[in-house]
């Protein structure tokens with residue numbers, strides 16, 4: 001039994017000395033594994049006499065149990081130490097600054113388009129769209145510019161190569177062709193359902209193109225078209241609607257003025273000016289006695305209604321078109337139009353808008 005006691009002491013010492021779980025496992029295998037020292041002793045039981053075995057058997061079993069307990073306890077200690085060591089090295093440094101996020105900005109043109117859509121949306125206008133590449137019919141002929149009409153020349157049109165069937169396509173010179181597309185679609189809908197023409201009330205924001213470039217003109221620019229068609233709408237509605245628009249859009253008192261003008265597709269026609277003043281090279285809206293034109297408008301010409309199959313003796317309405325870039329320059333004091341399209345990130349950072357602030361009439365269009 002002395003030998004057994006010595007063996008137990010030795011193994012217990014080895015267990016205590018094991019410095020990690022792998023070393024402990026080696027000690028366990030050496031003692032209790034298939035060919036371990038304790039296992040070999042147990043194997044020797046078979047050769048003993050029944051009397052000897054009755055004493056040695058329980059003693060060895062008890063030894064085995066004690067060693068297993070020692071190993072389990074040591075294992076817990078080592079596992080906890082290992083975990084603590086890992087936690088120590090894997091500690092997160094919460095004071096480290098977060099990675100900087102690059103933030104996008106909304107371009108003033110997009111911002112103004114959204115603001116305009118919010119204002120007219122509140123008045124019951126829907127948003128319509130048309131293609132940038134137009135045919136001659138939609139851009140000119142249906143708008144009462146017959147072929148050869150001198151007003152066509154004022155549009156500095158970009159012409160595209162003629163199509164195989166000889167059709168002349170252009171980059172649209174204004175958003176007015178969307179008036180035509182909208183009315184044609186409404187007429188078709190009415191034909192299909194056999195009902196009356198539904199009242200039309202749309203705005204159409206988008207890109208437009210003219211061969212022109214200086215501080216206030218770029219070959220590509222933006223307009224928003226408006227069109228209202230029903231049986232009653234008259235010039236008073238036009239004036240009220242656009243004056244209301246200006247008052248809301250500029251977010252300050254503005255003076256407006258309607259001035260007679262001429263467009264082939266409206267009769268009568270008017271341009272709307274807003275009062276402003278120039279002070280230290282800055283444009284100040286809502287004061288002063290100078291006038292700046294911001295839109296063209298008028299009652300839709302009977303020839304235009306006829307060209308899309310609407311009876312001008314029954315239906316009437318108004319249309320308007322304004323330059324979005326011009327509105328943005330005025331409202332946000334941006335002096336040079338060409339900078340709008342120079343794709344300079346510093347310019348956009350300065351003049352751009354937070355994507356998180358959606359224009360709305362409840363909390364403000366631009367704040």
Ligand code: PHE
Nearest residue numbers: 174176296297298319320321
């Ligand atoms: N299309 C005209 C332009 O580009 C503006 C306009 C639209 C005028 C609708 C009257 C009615 O100058």
